[in-house]
Amino acid sequence: MLNIADTLHRWCREARPFALATVVDVHGSAPLPAGTSVAVDEDGTAIGSISGGCVEGAVYDLCRQVLRDRGAPQRTWFGYSDDDAFAVGLTCGGELDVFVQRVDPAGQPHLATALCEITQGRPAAVAQVVDGPEHLLGATLSVLGGDRAAHGRVADGPGDRVIAGQARALLRTGRTARVDIGGEGDGCAARLSVLVHVHASRPRLLVFGAVDFAAALSQAGRFLGYHVTVCDARPVFATPARFPHADDVVVDWPHRYLERTSVDGRTAVCVLTHDAKFDIPLLRLALSLPVTYVGAMGSRRTHDERMHLLHEEGVTADQLARLRSPIGLDLGARTPEETAVSITAEIIAQANQGTGRPLTRITGPIHRPPRLMNYR
Template sequence: MRDILPALYAWYAAGTPFGLATVVAVGRSAPRDPGAAMAVGPGDEVVGSVSGGCVEGAVFELAQEVIASGEARLETFGYSDEDAFAVGLTCGGEITLLVRRVSPADDPAFGAVAESVSAGRPVTVATVSDGPAPRGATLAVWPDEDWGPDRAMSRSPGSTGRDEPDDRAGPPDGVSRSPGSTDPDEPDDRAGPPDGVSRSLGSTGPDEPDDGAGAPGGVSGSLGSAGLDVAVTADARGELAQGATGQRHYGPHGERREDAVTVFLHSFAPPPRMLVFGAIDYAAAVARIGAFLGYRVTVCDARPVFATPRRFPAGVEVVVDWPHRYLRGTTTDARTVICVLTHDPKFDVPLLEEALRRPAAYIGAMGSRRTHDDRVGRLLASGVSVRELSRLRSPVGLDLGARTPEEVAVSVAAEIVALRWGGSGLPLTTRDGAIHPR
């Protein structure tokens, strides 16, 4: 939907209802992924695509019906061996679309969502697609205040503290600073609408309440039940942390062991990064499980004989460079995971000096107890503070008794997940109470 957002915002700002069709589920060789969108606006203007041309004609008519009735529709288009062309999706796959009407009256939070997406601020939109809840109802969820790239970016020149991000960074690319900013070094929290759409300063859009919904930690809208809202808000923030999009199932009041209500969670955030240093066998296993967890994985090593793409899973970026130099030149944020697997002082020490002074969710280093003690001594001697060292998870991973590279990767992944969500790492059989506290 990012590509068609300027057109959608223009229709929304004008108060003109439009039909928005979103792919919420796919099967087999579907042409588009969940989240792909097509919209029908005033004058029968069409933007976007849900199938690359296979079923757009049928979706156009469906969107017109939804605009007229205001009732959201869920439709599946697939392949029939008997009459493939009559069904429309001839690629052999299947897509399920949710089509709903959008306007300031139908979806008061849409303007705030559009501005967040345009400004690069993460947000998840949850929409009921099926079950005993209002179909098409939406809940916009922004992350907790201490999370996200907009809260903790990599250090930039002029940073006021070694442990703190430079909060004076400018606005996201593509969003100009509003006239009247009192400090040229301060970000303008009144980021404008998507590129190509003008909006007067102070305006929140027609009939759109200015309730601060776009602020980090905010929630706007409802899915029709307080319990459902609470459960979906928690899950939406979890999906947002991974930049994931997909369907979740609940009971009518948010019960997690029921599947009566289907909710589509559409996250607008880039996947978090995993930076793996040291192109060894353990790195290949960690990279594989990192990709499985939804991270965008980069492996870096100064030794070209080891840092070769054929040694790592498809889709993993492989970089030949000195680790500390690469890290210094790349961007990290509060979701970034850094795994140091080199266990060689000439690589580890300068790399960890850099890593421990920049934002990251997790910094782990492999090595024995003796290697760890030696590494800590070298880091302290190099000027790393005790406070900075407290961020280091070393030796890396949870105590699972792991031996093989794959088992060690599971140990590392378990520690990352436990640290992200505040888990104890203890067997659930030894603990009382809810598994997922709300």
């Protein structure tokens, strides 16, 4: 639903009922991930897309039916269809599991609050029951960033606490996913499958070294949705005018800045200085932190010398194995802009556990959905 959060927020503020069709599971090369939604209001206005056009008409009709009948939510499945040119199906060969429910904003005021946070760029998560007892289907619970209390109700007994806890965990990782709860061990009597829609704060891209490559990388990082910080100890080079696409430009020794700033499992660290007096203390610290990516620019010779110095500084073999150096994928990049694409491509591959190989050289689904999570 987060792909249409702006409009849903407006409809909630206007207390306008709507039908919400959401992809809850994906198999194969489906075009859009789980959590993507289409919504239709009582006037027939439709927003969003779940298939890039293949099944939108059928989903629209189902939304209109759910709105008209005011009945229980429905689940439907769309797969590949090539036998009949006029059949409803996905031409990409994938499969979609779609959950359709009527939403009455007056009965779920917490939903408007969560959508407001999301439209303002603040972290929030909405948990939606997509499988379980009929009286719980479609129920939602929202969790806002920080330590604020959860609102709404999706389960009986202590199940709400379990789901809120898993929603907060997913909010920290920045990932939308389904969680299964119920049974022995978690205090929730009913077995539920809950889709947690997550809007996290922007992940951080820390770029060390105020060089031309950093200017191109900060622009590419901003385009990809990162909060970009450029840091360099030299004030003559580390200026906002040289890095207009960076959110922050910091004058400090790189390792000192990294010591005092906040990072998490989505943070990417790019070291572009290729100067040992900056690189070694910075990389020694970065490789000990729970960040998703650490890369360092330099030649093969620079890399070998850097690895030797880091080993002498006590960096372990496991930590050294995390270092992406020379930085980036082999794209034949020459210019700062091409190099920025090479680096960000490697960051994307690392974050999503991609191979970095050409799709023509590998088999299997092009789009690999996130692993289904089970918290039983």
